[in-house]
Amino acid sequence: xxxxxxxSRMDGGFCVLSVIGSIDAHSAPLxxxxxxxxxxxxxxIILDMEKLDYIATAGLGVLIASFNEIKGGGGTLxxxxxxxxxxxxxxxMGFSRVLxxxxxxxxxxxxxx
Amino acid sequence: MKKKVVLKLQGKTxxxxxxxxxxxxxxxxxxxxxxALSEIEMAVDEAATNSIKYSYRxxxxxxxxxxxxxxxxxxxxxxxxxxxxxxxKFFNLRNYPDVKLENHLSQxxxxxxGIFAIRRFMDEVRHQYRKGSGNxxxxxxxxxxxxx
Numbered sequence: 001x002x003x004x005x006x007x008s009r010m011d012g013g014f015c016v017l018s019v020i021g022s023i024d025a026h027s028a029p030l031x032x033x034x035x036x037x038x039x040x041x042x043x044x045i046i047l048d049m050e051k052l053d054y055i056a057t058a059g060l061g062v063l064i065a066s067f068n069e070i071k072g073g074g075g076t077l078x079x080x081x082x083x084x085x086x087x088x089x090x091x092x093m094g095f096s097r098v099l100x101x102x103x104x105x106x107x108x109x110x111x112x113x
Numbered sequence: 114m115k116k117k118v119v120l121k122l123q124g125k126t127x128x129x130x131x132x133x134x135x136x137x138x139x140x141x142x143x144x145x146x147x148x149a150l151s152e153i154e155m156a157v158d159e160a161a162t163n164s165i166k167y168s169y170r171x172x173x174x175x176x177x178x179x180x181x182x183x184x185x186x187x188x189x190x191x192x193x194x195x196x197x198x199x200x201x202k203f204f205n206l207r208n209y210p211d212v213k214l215e216n217h218l219s220q221x222x223x224x225x226x227g228i229f230a231i232r233r234f235m236d237e238v239r240h241q242y243r244k245g246s247g248n249x250x251x252x253x254x255x256x257x258x259x260x261x
């Protein structure tokens with residue numbers, strides 16, 4: 001059984017990609033595929049990580065590469081709803097300073113409008 | 114709670130979640146808080162990933178049945194000792210240069226972050242390589258040093 005699940009939906013002009021579970025070196029390629037799929041739907045992506053339990057550097061690498069790609073193409077990627085324990089990892093690893101973070105999907109939508 | 118427990122499994126990325134659960138359960142019993150548990154989880158996951166993705170991948174001649182990972186957990190005074198053994202090629206954990214985060218991420222690079230996480234989140238890290246037996250990573254984390 002996969003330890004991560006993805007679902008995506010269009011919400012206004014945004015593509016909201018929700019992640020449930022853990023992203024490690026095993027599931028990072030699937031995460032990359034899902035992000036690319038979302039990018040095919042919209043240039044404005046909200047990554048709903050409220051139910052993300054764990055992310056390894058393989059997943060963070062996908063995130064930073066996708067962020068760069070989306071930004072380069074004139075789009076936006078916002079990471080929303082990180083649990084405290086994941087937020088602390090983002091802070092320590094320096095990702096909070098580079099990526100766009102929002103406390104929830106709703107806040108991300110407000111910021112992007 | 115047992116003073117020492119060992120998990121031995123195949124060195125495949127499919128097993129990373131089992132390794133994380135195994136270590137977290139033991140570390141929780143020792144008394145680490147949620148933040149420290151997350152840090153231990155990441156350090157162990159990254160060390161095991163290094164073994165699988167680099168140590169074993171660099172040597173395709175190692176038969177499938179010998180591609181194992183052994184995770185040994187010990188309760189030590191006010192902390193945990195985690196030993197990860199593989200049977201693969203040498204990987205350079207000790208001499209891997211420190212990542213300069215600001216430069217690294219502003220250029221959207223991500224290589225080397227696993228080793229950065231291991232060093233950042235654990236209090237002591239030691240790497241040994243024995244020809245014929247593989248890499249041994251020994252990591253320690255102490256409860257008192259996790260309160261930042």
